[in-house]
Amino acid sequence: MITVREIVSALSLEVVAGGEHLDRTVTGGYASDLLSCVMARALPGNVWITLQAHMNVVAVAALLDLSCVIITEGVRPEAEVLAKADERSIAVLLTTETTYAIVCALAGLGITGQSEC
Amino acid sequence: MNANPGEVTRVQELVYELKIDQVMTRDVISVTPDTTLGDLKELLRTKRISGVPVVQEGALVGMISIENVILALERGELAAPVGSRMTTDVVSVRAEDTVVSAVNLFARYGYGRFPVLDGKGALVGILTKGDIVRGMLKRMEVEWQAEELERYRASHIFEDIESDETGLILRYRVKRQDFIRAGEAASKIKRALERLGAHPRIIRRVAVASYEAETNLVIHSVGGEIIAEIHPDRIKLVAVDSGPGIADVQQALQAGYSTAPDWIRELGFGAGMGLSNIKACSDSMKLESELGVGTRLELTIKLQ
DSSP, rough: OHHHHHHHHHTOOEOOOOOOGTOOBBOEEEEOOOOHHHHHOOOOOEEEESSOEEEEEEHHHHHOOOSSSEEEETHHHHOHHHHHHHTTOOEEESSSOOHHHOOOOOOHHTSSSSSOO | OOTTTTTOHHHHHHHHHBBBBHHHHOOOOOTTTTTEEEEEEEEHHHHHHHHHHEEEEEEEEEEEHHHHHHHHHHHHHHTGGGTTSBBSSSEEEEEEEEEHHHHHHHHHHHSSSSEEEESSSSSSEEEEEEHHHHHHHHHHHHHHHHHHHHHHHHHHHHHSOOSSSEEEEEEEEOTTTTTTTTTTTOOOOOHHHHHOOOOHHHHHHHHHHHHHHHHHHHHHHSSSSEEEEOOOSEEEEEEEOOOOSSSHHHHHHTTTOOOOOOOHHHHHHHHHOOOOOOOOHHHHEEEEEETTTTEEEEEEEOOO
């Protein structure tokens, strides 16, 4: 099983919050910018790939016990969002790549879209 | 979990918290300066210790260890008095100091033990590395037990309290369009269920349902409340608001139907999936609404 840390290094992601929680195992992935879809489908331990970068991303990730959030296309969350992510132990990773490119790279690492925790 | 460099571990904290008199050995075995090294050898052997303080008329005058005895054995000097062989340049620690000061002294001098003095300079104990390890383990054990007990109490609250029907009511007020705090009630409900020891799969369903109900209040209502009623066998969630109400409840229940404005959709809300998500997570759900009056959503999730 792959860890958040391995994803960070394989995809050259920037860790901007939750840096002490990179040893979690990633159970699978989910990509969407619609919070309700994420709520409905993402599973515990999943990596979530999104363009959203506001406070509720942290709330959703924490409620679902996701392993990390990758925010794509160079979008940078506000400092309060990152502080909240640190508080809730959510690893937030940034990239300038597109969501599609990141999903492809994650698939190359063996991370699937349907995973049980 | 991996310890982070720079992160202070509980052990490190304890070294600063614990006082020497909380870990030291109080029943000090000591000798006097005129005890012979032969008698000292027997004392060390029978008590299974490797050094003792030397006390004269209640005052600490030196330290003597098994190394002095070995030297005396080699030289055939077992009849010599302790007073002629002891270390008089004694390094002592104070009972009220923290354990960390002693840890530093052990590292600096390489001694096996330090005599412990009280504020008036009287010998009140002896401290070895073993005493420190035992003291810390004991404290951690006590803390762990207290934590376990608290966790046990939280998860058995419904068994401990007797009534015909016991329920725990959590009430959260939700403000309109407070997108920053949206999700806080849901995360607090989630944490409460975790403390009560609910199954992770149940917690997930309650978290999803309460999050969606909460964001609905934030996005669509003039403000309202989320009330979670936790019973031994089920959790009932109620989301009530005082307006504006839903024009067509059947339409609102359709997946993908949304009245959210574009700017809210851009934030990733308002996908029209909220109510269907709630329904999927609930064992039963009821939505009642009247335009100009308000909306009441009630759902039940079985805990078994």
